[in-house]
Amino acid sequence: MKTLEKIDYKKFIFPVLLGLVFWFTAPIRPAGVTVQAWHMLAIFIATIVGCITLPIAISGVTLIGFTLTICLGLVPLADKVVNGKLIEKGAINAFANSSAWLIVMAFMISRGIVKTGLGRRISLYFIKWFGQKSLGLGYAIGAIDLIVSPATPSNGARAGGVVYPLIESLAETYDSKPNDPSRKKMGAYLIFTEFQVNIITSSLFMTACAPNLIAVALAGKAGVTLTWMQWFMAALVPAAICLLVIPYFVYKIYPPEVKETPNAKEWANKQLEELGKATLPEKMMAIIFVITLALWMLSSTLGIDATLIAFISVVLLLLTGVLTPKDILGETGAWNILIWLSILVFMAEKLTQFGFIGWLSTTISSSMKGGNWLITLIILALVLFYTHYLFASATAHNSAMFLPLLTVAIAAGAPKVMAAQFLALFSAIMGSTTHYSSTASSVLSSTGYVKQSEWWKMSFIFGIFYILVYGVIGLGWMKVIGMW
Structure with a gap:
């Protein structure tokens, strides 16, 4: 007898509630943020949190977020053309990434x-x-x-x-x-x-x-x-x-x-x-x-x-x-990644297009005005690295934080390419933090050869080593090859 696939509906509760809170607080949103941008943020946050709680596979979670974006009128499904002129790209273009x-x-x-x-x-x-x-x-x-x-x-x-x-x-x-x-x-x-x-x-x-x-x-x-x-x-x-x-x-x-x-x-x-x-x-x-x-x-x-x-x-x-x-x-x-990666990048693009990322960058940059861009970049890289303790997915982590941190670094005066590459390298080494930090760590830690206490203690030590090598020698090397 065939049965329905098992879905942990309880894991939908927090993402949905968080999304609804953001959606219905649009009237008290920060000045400078449009209603459209705030609503897009609500769907994006709910999707990212869903990628963490995983009531269903990540591709399924992102497809739900993608469909809501269209159904709620934030983006049309197909290209919007008026008098032969492209007015707005359709959501379906997300899969052309x-x-x-x-x-x-x-x-x-x-x-x-x-x-x-x-x-x-x-x-x-x-x-x-x-x-x-x-x-x-x-x-x-x-x-x-x-x-x-x-x-x-x-x-x-x-x-x-x-x-x-x-x-x-x-x-x-x-x-x-x-x-x-x-x-x-x-x-x-x-x-x-x-x-x-x-x-x-x-x-x-x-x-x-x-x-x-x-x-x-x-x-x-x-x-x-x-x-x-x-x-x-x-x-x-x-x-x-x-x-x-x-x-x-x-x-x-x-x-x-x-x-x-x-x-x-x-x-x-x-x-x-x-x-x-x-x-x-x-x-x-x-x-x-x-x-x-x-x-x-x-x-x-x-x-x-x-x-x-x-x-x-x-x-x-x-x-x-x-x-x-x-x-x-x-x-x-591979096809699983095509779905969730395309959708998450599409959502991040819409947050940029609707002005939210620009507003966030300007707001944070103004609070850090007068600071040295190099120090700012290093602080942002450390924030990216150590906040990974809160994430069980580098995918969700990068999708949520990489673009905002990059825009802040650029606004602070950091060279664009160098800032993007530096943060990207830190987004790779942040996987060294925990036994749930990446798919690889989950696979290897579950084998039973290394105790969890050993994993955390040694990973913390090696994490400091990576920060020093990539943060000091890596920056120096980028200077040598002309990235800044």
């Missing part, structure tokens, strides 16, 4: 890496090369995450689908079990190392984490364009420093009981033997992957949009038979 489509196509590329087995083969080689000692295994885990991150826009899929199965197998090799004192032998160290490295790789590439694309799209609403190569160059030095030292820091602060790991190399060799020689699909995937990365790096020079490059890559994967149309249709995570 290039940043959302870039991440969808990147998901497809990631699917090819997993489907062909290329990701696993690369991972096993790194374990073979660096697996003589447990410290070497930490660096191997980092290298695996780094290699696949440019084309894996879900840090949760990267941590849970590519790296964790290897960690689990290695932990079993050394009889290290979750929720057991033996977890400290090897599993706990590798899990926490992967979590920290995943944060760094998420910051290094624009396409390594979904919230990055939200930052890029919202920066565009403030008139700032961030390119793939520009992002990579800005993050290169701070991320490289962190990738070099973090596995060692974890090893010293949270050491494994097993120090020598000759079995890891033997295990990797055995696994590689079972895989056999690289297959034709793996080779084709590797070639297209390299071409994609090269084109993304040269996109500004060649004048090719990063999203178009991603589309070309997916077409090549289809034409070579690496992927099938069924694979494309079956990548539900």
